[in-house]
Every structure is written in structure tokens, then in C-alpha cells.
Amino acid sequence: MNWRIGELIYWRIRELVNCKKSLKVISFDVDGTLVDLEYNDLIWFKEIPELVAKKKKISFEKSLKFVHEEYTKLGEHNLNWYDINYWISYFHIEISPNKIFEKYETQVQIYPEVIPLLEELKKNFILIVITAMPREFLVPKMKKLEKYFKFSFSALSDFKELKNSEIYSKISKALNVYPEQILHIGDHWEFDYLAAQKAGMNAIYLDRSNTKKGNFVVNNLTEIKRVIRDKYNN
Ligand SMILES: [Mg+2]
Secondary structure, eight states, rough: OHHHHHHHHHHHHHHHHHHHHOOEEEEEOBBBBBBBHHHHIIIIIIIIIHHHHHHHHHOHHHHHHHHHHHHHHHHSSSSSOOOHHHHHHHHOOOOOOOHHHTTTGGGGBOTTHHHHHHHHHHHTTTEEEEEOOHHHHHHHHTTGGGGSSSEEEEHHHHHOOOOOOHHHHHHHHHHHEEEEEEEEEEEEIIIIHHHHHTTTTTEEEEOOOOOOSSEEEEESSGHHHHHHHHOOOO
């Protein structure tokens, strides 16, 4: 009889371990991962400098240089860097952010492999997005994609922070799954790959420029199917 109990306990433990390990949620970054950066670039490097040029009565080239320098001075580790309202008031320009978002909405480009991949993944996994950008930036980009995603998180709007390991931990708690059951994919080495990994998630670094190598580096999103197959045998 004893060996049976032992076997049963072993089976239960194995079940628990498997359960903890099984992949449930696939999480995507948005900019540079699902949609290209053109839309953001049009806002930061065309619309804003155009408005600043008009306001200051300087040439577009001069304005672009000035605006670019101001962005760099602040840097991507400062929350305001991502906040269009901050820059609108910083440059003393008068426009509603929504007007800008709508103006360029038709320019949102989804990478070609995204929709077929999501169609496939949605059958077996819960799909979510985690972006650094404020939620208002997410709206135009997700119009054609939102039907695939159960939840979307904006580090800035929802947590008032950059994408860091605490945010990823909070998200896995909010979803009520172990971090190990989440696979996060994104194109920023620090904010996507390292931060998600530090929180205990599985992370894939998307390197569309093809410069980094490794098991957990992919050059386009279709390759994540291989990673999922190899790691989870499903
Ligand atoms: Mg990105």
C-alpha cells in the first residue's frame, strides 16, 4: 500500500510543479513589437517640431534639432519623456493630444506577422499587452488588435512608473498566475527583457535588427512559436 501513497504524493507534486510551469499568458510590448515606430516618430519628430517651429517662428530644421535635444536631455528614464501633455506644456504649444493622435491614426502599421500569429496563439493562451506608453497612445495602435487581447496594461497610466520588475510582478499578481506562467516579448533589452525576467517571467527579446544572439532572442515574432515549443513542449 505504501508505495501507492508514495506514488500518489509524487504524482501530486509533479502535477503542482507542472501546473506552476505551464504557460498560460503571453504578453506583448506594443511599440516596435506589434506596431512599427513610424506612428510615434511622426508625432515626436514631425508634428511636435512643426508646432514648435510655428510657435517660435523658426525653421522646421532648427525646431527639430531643438526638440530633439530637449528629448535627449530628459531621457527615457524620466516618466515625462513619454508624456505628450508634458511636452505640449513644456514647449508652450496649444493643441489637444487627441487631435494629434487622430491625425496620424491611419499611419499605424502593424507588423505583417502579427495578426496570423495572434490568431494562432489566442486558441491556447491568454494574450495581454504591456506598454510603457500612456494609455492614450495605446488607443489608436490597438484599434485593429484589441480583439485579440484580454487585458492591456500601461506602466505609466496604471502604475505611474516605467516598465520595471515590480510592475511585471504586480501584473502577474493581478492576473492571478505565477510569473513563470507568463511569457513576455518586447524589443527593449532593459524594460522588456531584463525587467520581465527579473520578475520571474519568461522573457523573449525581440531584436528586429538581428544583432543579438541567444536562445531567447528572436528576430521576428513568428519565431516565438519555436521558443514556446522548445521550452514548454506545446
Ligand atoms: Mg517597444
